[in-house]
Amino acid sequence: MTLLQVAGLTRRFGDHAVLEGFDLSIAAGEAVALVGPNGSGKSTVLRCIAGTDAPSAGELLLDGEVYDERRPEVRQQVAALLDDLDFFPDLAVVEHLDLVAHAHRVPDPERVVDDVLADVGLLDQAPQLPGTLSSGQRQRLALGLLWVRPRRLLLLDEPEQRLDGAGLGWLTDRLLREKEDGVAVLFASHHPDLVDQVADRVVRLDGGR
């Protein structure tokens, strides 16, 4: 059953069309990788779906209904990690996870948060403020914030960036588990191993050329 349906997505900057009539559909439990050189429009696709960029034309359907990210039900279902990440400078790592879990009314939030902390490997960093994390740890926190909340569609822009070798293996396992749980995953990546092991389909973009 199709979860997300993208039809005729077009994004122009001036008279340069980065995306022209882009079509895509993803079913629950399916993973699709967006690949292509820098500037080919991978982030643009993800931004248009997440609603941080407005497409020039095209149609988005979620569960067969018009996808409008202003609707709270939609925002509850779509978890996105894009390239505009920011944290609260004065809240600890574990307080960020608590905040997101409570905001989504997750049952038994403390247990969920503790599990995710262990999973992303930030148990020792739980009391640290984000400004003191290494860039790889910041990426782990950003990913962890997605795991403490409910989700049916994951949008990830180069989730492997800044992760070490072990982190990449962990991310691969984690995304495979997401698929088993019936989550649809749309991700942009430059990492061939991650794409090979996780993606059911690969969509190649060329930036309108």
Place this chain on the structure above:
Amino acid sequence: MSLDTTAPVRVSRELRAQIRWWRRGHSELAWGSVIADAYTILLSVLVYGSMLATGLVRAGARISACRTEACLTARTATPILLLLAALAILTALARLVGPLVASRATAALVLAAPVDRRAWLLPQLVAGLVTVSGVAGVLVAVGAAVTGWPVAAAAVVAGALAVLLHSGALLAQVEPRSPWRRAPVVASLLTAAVLAAVALGLFAGVTPPDGPLTWSVAAAAVAAATVTTVRAWRRLTLIRRRDLVRGHSLTRGLAGAMAGLDPALAFDVVLARSAEERGSVRPRRGGLPGGWAPAGADLIRLRRHPGRALALLAALTAPYAAAVSGAGVFVVPLALLLGWLVALPLGAGMRVLGRSPSVGRLLGAHPARLRLAALVVPGAVLLCFGLACAPALPGADPMTRLACGAAVGIGSCAALARWHLASPPDYNRPLASTPMGAVPTNLYGSAVRGLDIVGLVSIPLLLSPDLTGAAVSLALSGVVLGVLVRRE
């Protein structure tokens, strides 16, 4: 070949000449940008300054028109207040940036070498001491001239105390656990204490001291300043490289924010820096459910930094002192201004929600709902502040004063929200051509934001300090808050 590592090499003069020579190739470019920077900073100072000055002049005229005994004696305290406030601000700034700083490049080239650091830092130290003593001296001299204190002696006291605290800040930079690190807080508390004394009428009947007494105080201040400066100078050889470099990126960030006329960015810079210094915290678990989650985080912040709310308690002394001094309706803008400025740190969460859509996306609820939740804690604290101001506010009866107090509290919350939630300068907008180059049309708006709301919600209360004025003011605040919260 053996190196004598015990004696510092006294080559800083030559090194400085050498660096100047290296830089020569770039000097043209540097001077151009220095002039442009100075111009922008000057312009921003003018923008902020002119609004502030207008308000002060009008309030000053109102105060000097008051000829009652209470007004006259309360005014005697003015030079003391100016002195303490100047010391609090100057020493806080000194602690924030260093007071001594070295760029990373200097640190790598110079401080890593066995150069005498003291000789290298001397010009900066002298410049700092001259600046703080000049600022404090002139400010207090003006206050003394207006209120009939001995001008020269008061200026010397002020200059010496500024030097004392600046040297103290230096001692705290060399030795982080030094008691001098508390100087900014102590000076602020003393300011609040004198304001409270004025409000309680403790200055009644007190006349400005005569010349000889002031001169003996000045002599003592100069002696204390000299001793402390000599001590700081002695210990300066022990200053650590990391403590010198710390302030440099901060000053650059702050200069950038001020040059971009975006004071909220300066707040981000300071907040990020203090978080980095702190490193980690004792986490507090739990939170509020759903769209109220940001308010839950604000409660955590409040429990972690109770000083942020207590600062408002100290600020409360100012409206009372102003009321005793005969400021009349001008207590309203003063209380609004203080509520807004002192409560700025309470908006730390609001600020991140305002600047980063990614954070709102993470929390799921509608952005307007999240912004509303972020207003709850600062709004409640400021409402308490406004109501606590009530007895000092104009109004014929207690009920009216309470209404004015509510208007002050909610009004400063509106100014706070405007400051933290307003959109940053948008470089995609039509650009206005100015001598500074192309400037987005909302840039100046972002420089005076907050202050504009203080002005707006004061007007009804200045025109008619009664229930109608309070109601109109509250309605204006409501509209401002509504627009800020619902903005797309």
